Amino acid sequence: MCGIFGAVSKSEIQGSLISGLSKLEYRGYDSAGISIITGRQKIKRVRCVGKVKNLKRILNSSRSSGFCGIAHTRWATHGQPILKNSHPHNSSKVSIVHNGIIENSDELKVYLKKKNYKFTSDTDSEVIAHLFSYYAERSSDGVEAMKRVAKKLNGSFAIAAICERWPDHLLAACNGSPLLIGTKKGSNFISSDIHALSETTDTYVPLQDNEIVELNSTDYKIYNFTGRKISRKQTKAKKQTSEINKNGYKHFMQKEIYEQQEIISNAIKHQIGKKGLLPNIFGPNSDKLLLKTKHIHFVACGTSYNAALIAKYWIEEITDIVCTAEIASEYRYRTVNVPPGTLFVAISQSGETADTIYSLKKAKNRNYCSILSICNVPESSITRLSDLVYLTHAGPEISVASTKAFTSQLIALLFMTMVLSRTSKNKTIEKTILKQVKALPAIIKKTFLLEKEIKKIAKNFKNKKHTLFLGRGVSYPIALEAALKLKEITYIHAEGYAAGELKHGPLALVDKNLPVIGLMPDNNLVNQVLSNLAEVRARQGLVYIFTNKKLSSSKTDKTNVINMPSCGHFVSPLVYVIPMQLLSYYVAIEKKTNIDQPRNLAKSVTVE
Numbered sequence: 001m002c003g004i005f006g007a008v009s010k011s012e013i014q015g016s017l018i019s020g021l022s023k024l025e026y027r028g029y030d031s032a033g034i035s036i037i038t039g040r041q042k043i044k045r046v047r048c049v050g051k052v053k054n055l056k057r058i059l060n061s062s063r064s065s066g067f068c069g070i071a072h073t074r075w076a077t078h079g080q081p082i083l084k085n086s087h088p089h090n091s092s093k094v095s096i097v098h099n100g101i102i103e104n105s106d107e108l109k110v111y112l113k114k115k116n117y118k119f120t121s122d123t124d125s126e127v128i129a130h131l132f133s134y135y136a137e138r139s140s141d142g143v144e145a146m147k148r149v150a151k152k153l154n155g156s157f158a159i160a161a162i163c164e165r166w167p168d169h170l171l172a173a174c175n176g177s178p179l180l181i182g183t184k185k186g187s188n189f190i191s192s193d194i195h196a197l198s199e200t201t202d203t204y205v206p207l208q209d210n211e212i213v214e215l216n217s218t219d220y221k222i223y224n225f226t227g228r229k230i231s232r233k234q235t236k237a238k239k240q241t242s243e244i245n246k247n248g249y250k251h252f253m254q255k256e257i258y259e260q261q262e263i264i265s266n267a268i269k270h271q272i273g274k275k276g277l278l279p280n281i282f283g284p285n286s287d288k289l290l291l292k293t294k295h296i297h298f299v300a301c302g303t304s305y306n307a308a309l310i311a312k313y314w315i316e317e318i319t320d321i322v323c324t325a326e327i328a329s330e331y332r333y334r335t336v337n338v339p340p341g342t343l344f345v346a347i348s349q350s351g352e353t354a355d356t357i358y359s360l361k362k363a364k365n366r367n368y369c370s371i372l373s374i375c376n377v378p379e380s381s382i383t384r385l386s387d388l389v390y391l392t393h394a395g396p397e398i399s400v401a402s403t404k405a406f407t408s409q410l411i412a413l414l415f416m417t418m419v420l421s422r423t424s425k426n427k428t429i430e431k432t433i434l435k436q437v438k439a440l441p442a443i444i445k446k447t448f449l450l451e452k453e454i455k456k457i458a459k460n461f462k463n464k465k466h467t468l469f470l471g472r473g474v475s476y477p478i479a480l481e482a483a484l485k486l487k488e489i490t491y492i493h494a495e496g497y498a499a500g501e502l503k504h505g506p507l508a509l510v511d512k513n514l515p516v517i518g519l520m521p522d523n524n525l526v527n528q529v530l531s532n533l534a535e536v537r538a539r540q541g542l543v544y545i546f547t548n549k550k551l552s553s554s555k556t557d558k559t560n561v562i563n564m565p566s567c568g569h570f571v572s573p574l575v576y577v578i579p580m581q582l583l584s585y586y587v588a589i590e591k592k593t594n595i596d597q598p599r600n601l602a603k604s605v606t607v608e
């Protein structure tokens with residue numbers, strides 16, 4: 001799961017390679033590297049462990065000048081994040097970068113070793129370098145060589161390659177991992193995403209599975225793996241408006257937590273008119289489609305999956321529509337029944353998550369009435385593949401731990417619930433939700449006033465090894481999300497549980513050292529959650545309750561109660577997730593972890 005960038009130009013390319021690569025760091029930051037064909041038509045490779053800033057430092061003292069080159073930022077899959085496993089990988093006169101996983105790399109290694117190729121890394125990618133070298137020596141041109149390489153590979157891949165035999169040509173291939181061509185007068189580029197091209201050009205051409213492209217500084221040609229030439233129109237990218245800086249905050253995560261109030265206000269401003277929700281906000285004729293929908297299959301990963309779970313609770317509470325929320329890595333491999341009238345909904349911040357993309361591709365071949373995506377990144381792989389798109393307009397989310405993307409997905413899903421509620425017998429429910437939604441920005445503002453208190457509580461978690469989060473109903477997915485945030489950025493082991501499930505096993509973990517956090521909006525489940533927390537207290541667990549219910553002192557004995565502002569039932573997940581995000585953030589501050597780029601993770605998970 002890595003970022004690929006390549007350039008071939010009439011002018012020097014080192015600067016654009018580095019600038020493109022910096023924008024792809026969200027896909028992994030274990031190592032970075034570039035290979036450039038120099039004036040003497042030799043490949044010069046520079047690699048380093050860690051981030052692009054380390055690579056920049058090396059290049060400052062040893063510039064690589066040339067007009068054709070490739071670059072890579074890595075998230076380690078095969079082999080530790082050490083120098084020998086960093087990309088580009090070289091073999092004789094070629095250099096390659098790869099994103100994806102080569103499933104038959106072991107067999108290919110055996111095949112290539114018999115041909116005397118020596119392996120110097122533990123990666124699956126190195127087989128591509130040797131294969132390309134082997135076929136480059138035996139082919140009349142780069143396209144022929146790349147075609148023969150691609151035919152040998154099983155798995156998902158996006159590859160960019162250069163060869164000293166064809167010093168003015170960049171070659172690339174893709175199958176299952178995204179790749180785009182960027183074009184500009186006198187330069188052509190290859191990139192894992194559109195964002196990395198934004199400083200260079202707004203004109204791009206997406207590649208599809210099983211395609212090869214050959215680029216020089218003035219032209220590009222696309223072929224499929226059988227060698228047939230493909231013509232495809234260029235597309236103009238929409239301008240990204242949001243600035244990428246911390247705006248005075250210490251971390252991107254902190255800034256993004258605080259942006260949530262404005263993002264929600266904007267969603268309300270843009271999607272709600274005088275008479276309520278504007279028509280067809282999910283795309284052309286989407287209201288009609290939604291009102292005919294009988295089933296919804298939500299598919300997503302991680303935080304986006306937690307948003308899907310909440311949508312299931314909301315929609316099934318007020319309509320007869322049957323919803324499932326499923327983790328994309330499960331959905332993509334299992335047998336799925338698709339009853340007539342089923343809508344497929346993919347939820348993704350990045351629009352580049354491999355498992356979600358595969359699920360969506362699978363869904364396109366099934367009997368769904370439509371494929372809708374809820375996504376933050378326009379012109380991403382997921383939006384390009386969908387029939388209908390709702391853009392969450394949360395702006396670039398830089399922190400690996402997702403915060404504002406989650407609440408922007410939730411507000412979209414609540415809007416969807418409002419449209420679907422028109423099928424309900426309860427004709428006032430849409431108005432009820434609308435009222436709650438309109439009140440939301442002010443409630444979120446009040447929730448931020450808890451920051452000081454949360455900062456104090458966070459100190460108690462500094463030396464904890466484990467934490468449990470409990471919730472019922474719509475608060476159960478918030479418990480999952482809170483646990484995900486805490487483990488992601490503080491490395492404390494955390495679990496989210498449906499509060500009623502505690503006594504079916506996890507209660508065995510409770511002792512005087514275990515913090516247990518109850519999420520308890522004032523609703524019909526308060527008494528049940530209180531009973532579950534009493535069971536924890538009886539075993540000396542350290543109970544924290546986040547609630548807007550006024551509790552009698554008998555219920556709060558030896559309990560930390562954090563008084564939340566009151567909010568409506570439907571919007572409670574958007575309110576209760578905020579102190580959970582702040583808690584993780586301040587525990588991470590206490591533990592001095594790398595908040596925006598936690599260890600072992602990447603912002604976008606582009607391998608399965």
Ligand code: F6R
Pocket residue numbers: 301302303304305347348349350351352353356400401402403484485488603604605
């Ligand atoms: C957690 C987090 C991840 C993502 C997941 C899906 O903070 O960010 O769990 O939610 O990788 O990513 P998207 O939404 O981009 O498909």
